[in-house]
Every structure is written in C-alpha cells, then in structure tokens.
Amino acid sequence: MDKPQKKQNLAPRNAPVQGRSRERSRQILDATSELLEKVGFDDLNTILIARAVGISVGSLYHYYPNKHAILFAMGSRWLEEVEAALDSIALWPIEEMDREELVDKMLAANLKAYKQQKAILTLVQAMFAVPELRELDERHDEMYISRMAEVFKRMGSKAHIRERERMGRMYLEITHAACLVIVHQKGQRAQRTLDDLKLMVITFLNCHIS
Numbered sequence: 001m002d003k004p005q006k007k008q009n010l011a012p013r014n015a016p017v018q019g020r021s022r023e024r025s026r027q028i029l030d031a032t033s034e035l036l037e038k039v040g041f042d043d044l045n046t047i048l049i050a051r052a053v054g055i056s057v058g059s060l061y062h063y064y065p066n067k068h069a070i071l072f073a074m075g076s077r078w079l080e081e082v083e084a085a086l087d088s089i090a091l092w093p094i095e096e097m098d099r100e101e102l103v104d105k106m107l108a109a110n111l112k113a114y115k116q117q118k119a120i121l122t123l124v125q126a127m128f129a130v131p132e133l134r135e136l137d138e139r140h141d142e143m144y145i146s147r148m149a150e151v152f153k154r155m156g157s158k159a160h161i162r163e164r165e166r167m168g169r170m171y172l173e174i175t176h177a178a179c180l181v182i183v184h185q186k187g188q189r190a191q192r193t194l195d196d197l198k199l200m201v202i203t204f205l206n207c208h209i210s
Contacts, residue, residue: 010065010072010132025063027053029077032070036119041126046070068132075127075136078120081113082140086147094154102155103201107175107194114179121180144172157209167208174200
C-alpha cells in the first residue's frame with residue numbers, strides 16, 4: 001500500500017511583525033510574482049527566488065518553508081485585494097444606481113484587483129490545480145458568490161438565496177474568465193473585450209432582475 005503523502009507546511013516560518021521583516025516578506029512575494037511570470041510554475045523554485053531577492057536559500061527558509069508556502073502567501077495577498085474590491089462595492093448606494101453604471105464600476109473594481117497581481121493567470125491556475133493551494137480557490141469562490149448574492153438582492157432580486165448564489169456563481173465564472181483575458185490584452189483589443197463583458201453581464205442581469 002502506498003504511504004499517504006505528507007501535507008506540506010504552508011505557514012510562514014515567523015509572522016513578519018517588524019518593519020524590516022515585513023519588507024523582506026514583501027520582497028519575496030514580489031520577486032516570486034516576477035519569476036512566476038517569467039519561468040512559470042513548474043520551473044519556479046526557492047533557489048531562483050532567493051537569488052532574485054539577493055539572499056541565501058537558508059535565509060529564505062527563515063520566512064517560508066517551501067515554494068508552495070510562498071505561493072500560498074501570494075494567493076492570500078491577492079484574495080485580500082479581491083475582498084477590498086468587494087468591500088468597496090458593498091459601500092455603494094446600489095439600490096439607487098443605474099444598472100449600466102453599476103456594472104461599469106463593479107467590473108472596473110474587479111479588474112483593478114486582477115491587474116495589481118503579476119502572473120495572475122499562472123497564480124489562479126495553480127490555486128485550482130495544486131492541492132496545497134486549492135483552499136485559496138475555494139475561499140475565493142465562496143467569498144465572491146456570497147457577496148454577489150447580496151448585491152443582487154440590493155439590486156432588487158426577489159429570488160431565494162440559493163438562486164442568487166447560483167447567479168453569483170455564473171457572474172463569477174463569466175467575469176473571472178474575461179478578466180484573465182483582458183489583463184493580457186492592450187489598447188483597443190482590451191477595451192473591446194471589456195465592452196463585450198459588460199454587454200454579457202448586463203444581459204444576464206436583465207434576464208434575472210427586473
């Protein structure tokens with residue numbers, strides 16, 4: 001019988017509380033983002049990360065025990081950006097806003113979170129495919145769906161919570177896939193894709209919320 005694989009430790013070695021430690025931790029995550037964009041997930045390793053930061057591998061291990069722990073911290077940081085975008089949306093006077101204006105602003109807030117994270121496509125693919133990171137993917141989806149279900153209620157939906165969560169899942173899948181495309185496009189091409197996304201979202205909402 002095969003032995004069960006030992007689950008990797010994803011917790012940082014020491015929580016960075018001092019300013020210098022927090023700055024070093026940020027440098028590690030930023031360097032990992034750059035490398036993830038250049039070399040991809042499979043070729044990324046702690047030797048490359050340490051070299052990019054300008055520290056030894058031993059020093060790197062004082063902060064994170066392995067590659068997956070660094071990626072977990074990166075994913076967690078991105079989730080904080082997504083949550084901040086959703087928090088800002090929750091503060092808007094949604095009940096009073098024109099639907100097209102609301103969709104424009106929601107997509108702009110969402111897209112900003114995607115643009116702030118380098119190598120976002122590779123990161124979210126890893127969050128879905130790598131067992132050690134899948135918790136992040138699940139947290140992202142649960143948070144997004146529950147928040148959008150509340151937004152739909154404030155927009156006037158009378159549907160049951162389960163139906164609004166189903167709608168939230170559809171909204172997430174549509175916007176998530178499109179945002180991952182838009183961040184890798186430029187100029188008019190990106191704008192046309194964003195315009196198509198707005199049209200799809202507004203059509204979807206008009207079908208479900210009178």
